[in-house]
Amino acid sequence: MSIQDRVTNGVRGLQPYQPGKPVEELERELGISGIIKLASNENPKGASPLVAGALKTALSDLARYPDGSGFSLKSKLARFLGIRPNQITLGNGSNDVLEIITRCFAGPGQGVVISEHAFAVYYLAAKSVDAHIAIAPARQYGHDLKAMREAIGSDTKLVFIANPNNPTGTHLTSAQLLAFLEDIPKDTLVVLDEAYVEYAADLDHEDGLTFLDRFPNLIVTRTFSKAYGIAALRVGYAVASEDVTDILNRVRQPFNVNALALVAAEAALEDQHFVAQSVLENKNGLERLIVACTEMGIESIPSAANFICVRVGPHAQKVYDAMLRMGVIVRPVANYGLPEHLRITIGTPQENERLIETLRSALLECRVN
Numbered sequence: 001m002s003i004q005d006r007v008t009n010g011v012r013g014l015q016p017y018q019p020g021k022p023v024e025e026l027e028r029e030l031g032i033s034g035i036i037k038l039a040s041n042e043n044p045k046g047a048s049p050l051v052a053g054a055l056k057t058a059l060s061d062l063a064r065y066p067d068g069s070g071f072s073l074k075s076k077l078a079r080f081l082g083i084r085p086n087q088i089t090l091g092n093g094s095n096d097v098l099e100i101i102t103r104c105f106a107g108p109g110q111g112v113v114i115s116e117h118a119f120a121v122y123y124l125a126a127k128s129v130d131a132h133i134a135i136a137p138a139r140q141y142g143h144d145l146k147a148m149r150e151a152i153g154s155d156t157k158l159v160f161i162a163n164p165n166n167p168t169g170t171h172l173t174s175a176q177l178l179a180f181l182e183d184i185p186k187d188t189l190v191v192l193d194e195a196y197v198e199y200a201a202d203l204d205h206e207d208g209l210t211f212l213d214r215f216p217n218l219i220v221t222r223t224f225s226k227a228y229g230i231a232a233l234r235v236g237y238a239v240a241s242e243d244v245t246d247i248l249n250r251v252r253q254p255f256n257v258n259a260l261a262l263v264a265a266e267a268a269l270e271d272q273h274f275v276a277q278s279v280l281e282n283k284n285g286l287e288r289l290i291v292a293c294t295e296m297g298i299e300s301i302p303s304a305a306n307f308i309c310v311r312v313g314p315h316a317q318k319v320y321d322a323m324l325r326m327g328v329i330v331r332p333v334a335n336y337g338l339p340e341h342l343r344i345t346i347g348t349p350q351e352n353e354r355l356i357e358t359l360r361s362a363l364l365e366c367r368v369n
């Protein structure tokens with residue numbers, strides 16, 4: 001039997017996650033500099049200056065293992081969120097947490113429900129444990145909770161909901177979520193991924209944490225990779241009932257969040273002014289891009305996040321390639337079932353202007369050819 005035959009059923013069908021193209025890679029390929037990347041929904045402002053200060057101090061103690069329980073960060077988070085520390089599971093990015101949850105609650109042949117056009121990691125995590133994946137059709141590019149409810153069967157263990165969703169930017173209201181939680185079986189776990197919750201705060205969006213007391217089957221995940229601007233360091237977390245948290249922590253690797261990441265996240269959490277400023281600048285940038293797209297005659301999906309999904313047409317891959325040659329990296333989303341769209345992260349005001357000019361030129365080029 002070959003090594004290829006030994007691979008488990010779930011892993012056999014997997015394709016690696018496709019991240020946004022790194023700036024360094026495009027630099028190498030094209031031999032140009034001044035490239036901008038608006039492809040991974042990172043914070044264009046970087047992180048709070050408090051983060052660099054905290055990291056500098058922590059650099060003097062790299063020989064020691066981190067605090068495996070993350071006591072200090074969890075205490076701060078609990079206070080900030082109005083929950084108890086033993087409701088928190090820390091992760092090496094929220095991707096880590098999503099995988100831990102899947103391993104704890106879904107196994108071969110068991111049901112996992114996700115939406116069409118949803119964040120790719122849910123599928124990858126579920127597939128890797130050989131779960132049976134039901135994909136509910138989207139409605140106007142967003143999660144259709146009615147269709148997701150219908151996709152839940154007697155074997156369904158887990159449901160993933162991203163709010164706002166990536167790559168579409170679509171958003172569900174609190175009322176919709178609440179109705180869904182009330183309607184589904186009490187023993188079906190719901191993962192509510194709130195990676196972009198900070199950006200949606202002024203919409204009709206009561207955050208998922210407020211539902212936790214009423215729904216012990218709910219797990220809310222958050223990240224420091226987006227509005228907090230420390231994607232490089234990989235910190236995310238889940239908030240759930242104490243019982244669920246106890247289960248998740250059995251599977252979590254002892255030191256899954258490194259020492260630099262722990263102190264950086266604490267510092268980032270302290271600077272809520274930075275987060276608020278990031279959210280405000282994002283809103284302005286998003287509006288600017290929407291206006292520009294309308295001028296160019298391009299539809300965009302209404303976004304509640306720090307990116308926008310725009311419909312450039314059947315030649316989307318060509319437009320993407322043309323933009324790359326002009327030094328602007330965005331994200332094709334054909335692998336999300338959106339072959340005519342590109343996903344663009346909101347940048348700084350200067351980056352947004354460059355993006356708009358580049359998109360305009362790329363569209364012209366692709367329409368001429």
Ligand SMILES: *Cc1c(COP(=O)(O)O)cnc(C)c1O
Nearest residue numbers: 093094095119166195223225236
């Ligand atoms: C970016 C993102 C995450 C966060 O990933 P990290 O591992 O925390 O960096 C989670 N969910 C969605 C929907 C995302 O877009």
